[in-house]
Amino acid sequence: MQAFGKQLPKRWLVLGSGQSASESVLELVSRDPAIEVHSVHRSAGFKLTQLGQFPNRVFAPDHVDYFHSLNPAARQGFLDWSRSTNYAGIDPDESQKLFSLIYEDSIAGRTRL
Secondary structure, three states: OHHHOOOOOOEEEEEOOOHHHHHHHHHHHHHOOOOEEEEEOOOOOOOEOOOOOOHHHHHOHHHHHHHHHOOHHHHHHHHHHHHHHOOOOEOHHHHHHHHHHHHHHHHHOOOOO
């Protein structure tokens, strides 16, 4: 965005549904109320990341060993289950900011996202 200086384009496309994408969307709309952001996701949209010690146990050495001992189908199931521990998830604060932005825009009769 620095390359544009003070004259930011009014329409943007942000790909992804992870933390960086949500932060990019929020940064863009905070810069100028006339900016319109098209947020494109592979799935239904933004979702919360799994937080806490238990979901993140998948990165512990014993869980890594367990993962590598699984057959390919079970390994894929484990990957599907654990994906939201660090991939394509946003933290609760970002989720609230995005939801509030969409809600407030709907009340104001505008669509920026």
